[in-house]
Amino acid sequence: MRGAGGRVPAAAEALGISTRQLFRWLDDPALANVERAAVGTRPDGD
Numbered sequence: 001m002r003g004a005g006g007r008v009p010a011a012a013e014a015l016g017i018s019t020r021q022l023f024r025w026l027d028d029p030a031l032a033n034v035e036r037a038a039v040g041t042r043p044d045g046d
Contacts, residue, residue, distance in 0.1 A: 006037035 004010035012022040026034060 001034050006035050007041060
């Protein structure tokens with residue numbers, strides 16, 4: 001997630017999994033402190 005700037009789609013692609021699967025993993029209480037980018041944040045920062 002750090003390497004993807006908190007963007008779930010980019011992190012999922014880097015991990016070779018679906019975005020939905022990463023969202024499922026992030027629902028785990030052990031991963032509650034993982035920082036995510038705000039919804040709608042573009043990769044170019046706009």
